[in-house]
Amino acid sequence: MPELPDVEIYRQYLNSTALHKQVRNVETHSTQVLDGIGSRKLSSLVKDSRINEATRHGKHLFVRFGKNDWLAVHFGMTGYLAYYKDDDDQPEHAQVVFDLANDYHLAYVAPRKLGHLKPTNDPQAFRNREKLGPDALRDISSADELARIMKGKRGGIKSALMDQETLAGIGNVYSDEILFRARIHPSTRVAALSNTHYRTLFTAMQTVLKKAIDKQAEPDRMPKSYLLPHREEGAECPVCGGTIVRRKFSGRGAYLCEDHQEKLT
Numbered sequence: 001m002p003e004l005p006d007v008e009i010y011r012q013y014l015n016s017t018a019l020h021k022q023v024r025n026v027e028t029h030s031t032q033v034l035d036g037i038g039s040r041k042l043s044s045l046v047k048d049s050r051i052n053e054a055t056r057h058g059k060h061l062f063v064r065f066g067k068n069d070w071l072a073v074h075f076g077m078t079g080y081l082a083y084y085k086d087d088d089d090q091p092e093h094a095q096v097v098f099d100l101a102n103d104y105h106l107a108y109v110a111p112r113k114l115g116h117l118k119p120t121n122d123p124q125a126f127r128n129r130e131k132l133g134p135d136a137l138r139d140i141s142s143a144d145e146l147a148r149i150m151k152g153k154r155g156g157i158k159s160a161l162m163d164q165e166t167l168a169g170i171g172n173v174y175s176d177e178i179l180f181r182a183r184i185h186p187s188t189r190v191a192a193l194s195n196t197h198y199r200t201l202f203t204a205m206q207t208v209l210k211k212a213i214d215k216q217a218e219p220d221r222m223p224k225s226y227l228l229p230h231r232e233e234g235a236e237c238p239v240c241g242g243t244i245v246r247r248k249f250s251g252r253g254a255y256l257c258e259d260h261q262e263k264l265t
């Protein structure tokens with residue numbers, strides 16, 4: 001599922017392709033991905049407008065058309081953006097296609113139709129309405145701040161990191177990676193974490209998210225010392241030589257190394 005680093009890469013992709021281009025037309029191939037707007041309304045909203053800005057909060061991309069018409073874009077499990085010229089290059093599962101005045105197209109591709117495009121005229125209001133927490137990379141600037149937002153959370157640290165109302169942007173893959181680096185077991189209760197743990201966790205969170213963005217959110221490009229290139233059961237742990245295992249926590253499959261990830265009680 002696209003998480004903060006993936007969506008940041010999509011934002012950069014949009015900025016280097018469709019930014020400042022004018023929309024000539026919009027084709028909606030599946031209204032299932034439209035939320036709070038129909039295909040005709042979407043068309044009249046963005047037609048003849050320019051794509052003026054793209055911002056990100058957590059796993060959401062906000063795209064501004066014209067003066068103040070935004071679309072909040074969520075990528076579901078496998079969504080992404082594609083910019084291309086020839087119709088032959090249109091990816092399969094392009095659900096919404098913006099035809100641009102330079103004869104190129106920007107497509108919102110979602111094979112499983114689980115993401116959505118939702119209109120808003122205020123990303124901050126959208127964020128409040130959807131109860132999205134602070135952005136995991138941009139809005140948390142210290143271990144103390146992380147400790148403060150985690151305070152009082154029940155349950156395990158992996159679930160808390162993935163809870164978008166607590167912290168926006170982290171999902172299954174990067175919560176595993178952060179905890180792997182911080183040497184903390186995913187099922188450790190939030191209540192058991194000390195200030196020292198929060199310092200380790202904060203540093204790991206910043207390092208992992210920045211590194212992933214730096215590597216274009218491509219798992220194969222991550223350093224060998226990270227979990228991502230070894231994310232399979234039975235693989236050798238690059239940190240301690242132990243064995244990577246898969247366990248279920250709160251219904252989600254987590255990858256970890258029980259030899260160096262400490263379970264705190």
Ligand SMILES: [Zn+2]
Nearest residue numbers: 237240257260
């Ligand atoms: Zn290990």
